Amino acid sequence: MYKQKKQVRTYKQPSQLDSGMTLLMTVSRKTDIGYFLQSGKDEVFLHKNEAHGPLDVDEEVEVFLYHDHENRLAATMDLPYVAMGEYGWLEVVDLSSRMGVFLDNGINKHLLVFIDDLPKLRDEWPRPGDRLLVTLKKDKQGRLLAQPVTEQEVLQFSVQADAGMKNKNVEATVYKVIAAGAFLLTEDEHVMFIHRDEMTERMRLGQTVRCRVSFVREDGRLNGSMRERKEVQYGEDAEKLLRYLNNRDGAMPYTDKTDADVIQEKFQMSKFSFKRALGKLMKERRVEQVDGWTKVIKQE
Template structure:
């Protein structure tokens, strides 16, 4: 007698996240039903890449639809289970997480449980994150971000002569002390928060300078230019700020660190260095709680 299987047992035979060959059982108004002989699965018309005929065997990727029913698609995902790849963020839903484009009609969820607690550190639309496929207890597909162990298996050790170079990379992890970046040269870089003039988020692209090459081949980096160049850029920023405001501003080296950072994105120490540079060059003067451009400063500002 033919053995009977429950629907749950049959579903386990056809598991979400796998690519399997299934026979086209019949055509329906909204697509096709494909089967393994035990269970029929809907292959929606939107998921068809070529029009099969009844009896044809087609390779399909299985997933769970919105009602948690097993469904099929002929569109192969960018990333499969056991593989890692960079997927683009297409939507951010604060109560759920972020949705990624995995090459299918149904976007892939990177759950809030696998994202930083601070939403400001979540990836934004257009960012890319390195993930693989995983399944929850209900066999639904989810994105799982690459951890340090995975990153280290694909990373290459840096050589000492790379120090001082500028490289592009993508933030893949954030901790209290700073950000971890996977560079386009396939190196692991750590950027301390002191070397970040602006907050970073997961998935953000950065252009960073290699400041140190560790013995294990990992690198430290900075988003800041070398000191002398950075000092000049900070001073030029203050000069440009005053040029747009009739040559004056209500800030001096006595202003609070919070106001300075909010207004210029600079630390109090960097602001004071920039003010000192402009004073030494004779481009500004300070009095009554304000900083003003001298004539030489206005000429310098117009020249820039």
């Protein structure tokens, strides 16, 4: 998980307790269900379920402050994966069509990415199990929310790629979706852009894919593709047409004159790719076109 390097914490006494703080507090008193913790004149409650074992009065503990499900400021000894001022990859655990998506941040209460911070198209929303690169913010009531990182934040830790990356296969995760395509971050923290024409499926925020580096830019960023290299795809498309022909007794009513929409529907490939694959098979004398049909040439 990519994350800012943490500073050594000195734990200065805050003037006022607030959600998102990680600090040392002292057990001031016990109850049947938990502990009251004190910092200066301020107190906050730590439920027994949020403590790492029994605590004694005057014991000092490290806690994280958040608003619980009843919107009360509370403490937990479970420290978050991502704290205020940090960024990191968090897993999507639930969706709400009305509110947004919820992330696991290492404490019992999940973090919400509000609907306004997600793509407008619902099929570009992340799914449970996907990972989002986020930082934290607060709403008007002081409650913690997650928001996807900005381009400026990605530039703080991304690494420039060298020319030797071209044509390498990498795993990358989508951190931003735009009309023209998607921005991803590779395992080695290289920024990659995949244009929609280079996708084999519509990509969503938080999705991790296996893709190919098609170009290394001068600024060290990458262009990527989910498609095979042309020479590889060329042969795969030709084999796909042969399999289709063989399943139809060696003949099909489609040729290089067939409409592009029909080709896309039948073979999930462009008219250009279809003609190129068909041309390869005809050049190799494996098929021929006769009276609007494409037929396999029987080998003697």
